[in-house]
Amino acid sequence: MAQQQNQNATLNVVGTRGPNIDAIARVTGTAKYTGDIELPGMLHARVLRSPHPHARIVGIDTSKAEALPGVKAVITYKDAPKLPIWGSRQFVMNDRVRFVGEGFAAVAATDLETADRALRLIQVQFEQLPFVMDPEEALKPGAPQLFPDGNLEGQARAVTRGSVEQGFKESDRVIERVYRCPTMWSGSMEPHAAIALWEGAKLTMWCSAQSPNRVHMNMTQQFDLSDANCRIISSYVGGGFGTKSAPHVDETIAALLAKKAGRPVKLQYTREEEILDSNTRFEVKMYMRVGVMKDMSIRALDVRAYINQGAYHSRLGGLGNHATHLYNITHLRTQQFRVHTNIANTGPTRGVGDPQECFGLDSVLDEIANEMGWDPMAFRLKNIKRNGDPVPRGQTGVEDGVLINQGAELCINQGAARLGWNRRNPTPGAGQSGPKARGIGMAVTERGGGAGLAGAEVKINLDGSVVMSFASTDIGTGSRTTLSMIASEVLGVPLSKFLTVAGDTEAAPYDGGSQGNRTLQSTGRAVEQAARDCLQQVFAAAAPLLKAMPAELEMRDSVVRVRGDAQRMMALSEVMSRRGRSIVGDGNVAGAQTGMNVERTPGAHFVEVEVDRETGKVRILKYVSAHDVGQPINLTIVENQLEGGTIQGLALTQAEEMRFDPRDGKCLNANFLDLKPPTMMDFDPRVIDIIAVDNKSAFGPFGAKGLGENPNHPGMAAVANAIYNATGVRLREVPFTRADVLQGLGQQRPAAQTARG
Amino acid sequence: MADDDREQSEGAVSRRAFLKGGAAATGALSATLMPGVAEAQLPLAKDADPRLTTVDLRVNGVAYRKEVPNSRTLVEFIREDLKLTGTKVGCDRAMCGACTVILNGRNVYACSMLAVEVSGGDVTTIEGLGTTDALHPIQQAFIEKSGFQCGFCTSGQIMSTKALLDKMPRPTEDDARLLMSGNLCRCSAYKRILESVMTASRLLQA
Known part of the structure; x- marks a missing residue:
């Protein structure tokens, strides 16, 4: 291992800039996404969805739909396996619907219009049931019950360290505040899509998934298939952000229809379906109580969080690990109630509750710092965890590990310098005349990376070209490119010789998928291993040809050389053709090897806003996004991820709340016009300034860290803190509308103790 | 019922x-x-x-x-x-621009x-702009500046860029922001899309 490290002291590929290796396919329209694939005889599917937030289906008649010419298969909840979708408690279809938009029947026909017509011919009788949409209401006695075991999902997740009550007694100042992040749309440009093809007992499925192997696990369970009889392919995926990180009902519906029809079936969600039924970002309401000492230390923190999972969860929600891994807090208690209600499915989105927790925690810390007259940045620098500080390795909060390679202080100091934190006026709203008020705010985040199992395979062909296969996906994160760069660096074969097979469960070893900052860190290490395995085989084959020992060899630019001897060398293609057999190397990594609970990846955001006191409009003048990125593999991709993730996080301050009608549970804004994701006019991208802090990982390949989620976290807190600094108005609920700002300016009195709604 | x-x-x-x-x-x-x-x-x-x-x-x-x-x-x-x-379908409701093509010289949904x-x-679609072997300067610019992430909106972004630069060969950044505002990018690679448009303008002038 030491020798390998020495070999890589000089990096040739890693750390450079450059376009994605699949850039040409993406800019010429030749990249095939699931919806672009057409199979001979393929049928098109539509799903019949509930108009009610909570109902029992007491009668269903599909005979007229079945009789419609062109209809090849109709399925209902009666045809669905009585087995929950992997990781969820949702059955693919059920005789009980729990949110507006839940599917309970589906049709496959020769064309979409026929399928649509057939849906309207299905006659359904509902028995409507009382419904509940608020997580706290759902826990009250007498609330409508979604499941036989109640609305609370499992036990409340709790972390306890010390005694918060004692901590608050000891504190010099205690404040209590409530923050809320609503259910927010988190889908991608490409809606869910799935194509199912049965060939005998074998199912092949193309789908828009972040984790093909999770879909694979679900399919083998739903249809009782052997692993070999199921192949999932997600080659090009048009974004995911977490909504495609777990199996979803669409895949199983397509497979059920294809099985019944005996023909391949494509199910392509519409935009409305995608918004209503795509595991969106969950609502979190946070009751936060914090106590500090006069020496600026945090004595106690008590968090009670209600997580609105909606009807079902793709993966369980919660808060991030900021309270346990980012700040030193003597007495800590967090209780997280994960509650089912009759609104849309939810799941993790660019962090499992990290953006929400960051909003609550970094807001309340800003509030108490302001009350104490402290500089919020100095307060954070006083309390952030540094390398060597204790952190918990498990879920209980017991600090049994030691933090390493975490560059929070670097991010804070560099970000502050870039924005000019010292320009900040310590008195909120002070000294400003005229309608426009300026203010500065900040927030800090952190996350780990690299959970779960990862695998990759690297094959060197007889002509020296390389095929790299992995079953995680490139959802826009550039992993095809960065993973190839890792293999290219190890092998000494230029990127131009690489072809990648991404997201194919049959072509590649098991891999957990692309979510949770894990692909680069975990799959990347598997790729590194696989490439080293190949390299040793190349050296073994070349050694006799070059009359040298394998240990004397190295490879650069696809030429095997004897180190220190300029005369003895041989092209890789010649080594391979003389060998006459291709070389295959594989790599497999377990989550424990990535050190994710002790090695963390922080970031700090700094923002200057201008608030128009007459209109309530908040304009971002400058935004600095400073992130610990480990060893950057490709700086262009790192910056693109940080810029995009930051803007996407800032969008939450402006819009993207999913609103539900309290009278009938329907989503009021299931379209782009009303959800208002930002365009280039809504948000001026030029204000974003990125700082990539190089802080190498001990676990990731060449010291790389996963970072895709982190830039999405701090925007809400940073902007809220800046608005406060500009105006003295404290906003505790996102998004921050002009009305909220104006209302706050109208009141201009000490903050109310509860959030709106 | x-x-x-x-x-x-x-x-x-x-x-x-x-x-x-x-x-x-x-x-x-x-x-x-x-x-x-x-x-x-x-x-x-x-x-x-x-x-x-x-x-x-x-x-x-x-x-x-x-x-x-x-x-x-x-x-x-x-x-x-x-x-x-x-050409992609992102919403089928004229709200996202993924399906943008050029019809009689105008970018349309x-x-x-x-x-x-x-x-x-x-009609001109992305396939009519350049090929994998002979890229159009706008496609070159989007590669050079990495003006995309997942790529699903990219065909539409590029076709809007084409229509924009055909009409206004040397836009200011604010012109470009306005005229590209009919195309959503959920990955929010906007900074690089803007740079791609400006670079494409320069490449086409050269």
Whole structure:
């Protein structure tokens, strides 16, 4: 291992800039996404969805739909396996619907219009049931019950360290505040899509998934298939952000229809379906109580969080690990109630509750710092965890590990310098005349990376070209490119010789998928291993040809050389053709090897806003996004991820709340016009300034860290803190509308103790 | 309680349903209003099936004549009849721009026009811009500046850039922001898309 490290002291590929290796396919329209694939005889599917937030289906008649010419298969909840979708408690279809938009029947026909017509011919009788949409209401006695075991999902997740009550007694100042992040749309440009093809007992499925192997696990369970009889392919995926990180009902519906029809079936969600039924970002309401000492230390923190999972969860929600891994807090208690209600499915989105927790925690810390007259940045620098500080390795909060390679202080100091934190006026709203008020705010985040199992395979062909296969996906994160760069660096074969097979469960070893900052860190290490395995085989084959020992060899630019001897060398293609057999190397990594609970990846955001006191409009003048990125593999991709993730996080301050009608549970804004994701006019991208802090990982390949989620976290807190600094108005609920700002300016009195709604 | 769904879906007339229902009439009306379309090219209903109409479209320089359902949208014509899948459907409601193509020199949302409505027109899709072997300067610019992440909106972004630069070869950054604001990028690679547009402008001037 030491020798390998020495070999890589000089990096040739890693750390450079450059376009994605699949850039040409993406800019010429030749990249095939699931919806672009057409199979001979393929049928098109539509799903019949509930108009009610909570109902029992007491009668269903599909005979007229079945009789419609062109209809090849109709399925209902009666045809669905009585087995929950992997990781969820949702059955693919059920005789009980729990949110507006839940599917309970589906049709496959020769064309979409026929399928649509057939849906309207299905006659359904509902028995409507009382419904509940608020997580706290759902826990009250007498609330409508979604499941036989109640609305609370499992036990409340709790972390306890010390005694918060004692901590608050000891504190010099205690404040209590409530923050809320609503259910927010988190889908991608490409809606869910799935194509199912049965060939005998074998199912092949193309789908828009972040984790093909999770879909694979679900399919083998739903249809009782052997692993070999199921192949999932997600080659090009048009974004995911977490909504495609777990199996979803669409895949199983397509497979059920294809099985019944005996023909391949494509199910392509519409935009409305995608918004209503795509595991969106969950609502979190946070009751936060914090106590500090006069020496600026945090004595106690008590968090009670209600997580609105909606009807079902793709993966369980919660808060991030900021309270346990980012700040030193003597007495800590967090209780997280994960509650089912009759609104849309939810799941993790660019962090499992990290953006929400960051909003609550970094807001309340800003509030108490302001009350104490402290500089919020100095307060954070006083309390952030540094390398060597204790952190918990498990879920209980017991600090049994030691933090390493975490560059929070670097991010804070560099970000502050870039924005000019010292320009900040310590008195909120002070000294400003005229309608426009300026203010500065900040927030800090952190996350780990690299959970779960990862695998990759690297094959060197007889002509020296390389095929790299992995079953995680490139959802826009550039992993095809960065993973190839890792293999290219190890092998000494230029990127131009690489072809990648991404997201194919049959072509590649098991891999957990692309979510949770894990692909680069975990799959990347598997790729590194696989490439080293190949390299040793190349050296073994070349050694006799070059009359040298394998240990004397190295490879650069696809030429095997004897180190220190300029005369003895041989092209890789010649080594391979003389060998006459291709070389295959594989790599497999377990989550424990990535050190994710002790090695963390922080970031700090700094923002200057201008608030128009007459209109309530908040304009971002400058935004600095400073992130610990480990060893950057490709700086262009790192910056693109940080810029995009930051803007996407800032969008939450402006819009993207999913609103539900309290009278009938329907989503009021299931379209782009009303959800208002930002365009280039809504948000001026030029204000974003990125700082990539190089802080190498001990676990990731060449010291790389996963970072895709982190830039999405701090925007809400940073902007809220800046608005406060500009105006003295404290906003505790996102998004921050002009009305909220104006209302706050109208009141201009000490903050109310509860959030709106 | 029976037929709840039928009432739901038929009661609320979506823009889409309106489009589909009014297809023939809309097509005829628009064709007469469309300048430069000869009378002989007007889509006329066939004797056999009034729901079908022959559409003449020039796409990427190739003339196509196809009999299609009156309800066929332009993007369906492009993707399904011509199998040109580079143009994407992100919303099918004229709200995202993933389906942007150039029709008679203008960037349009192909999801919200009927094929019969634009019969006689000249369409350019991403496939008509450059090829993998001979990239268009705009495509080169998007690669050089990495003006994309997942790529799903990219065809539309590039076609809007083309229409923009055809009309305004040297836009300011604010011009570009305004004229590119019909194209959503959920990955929010906006900073690089803007840089790509400005770089493309320079490459085309060179």
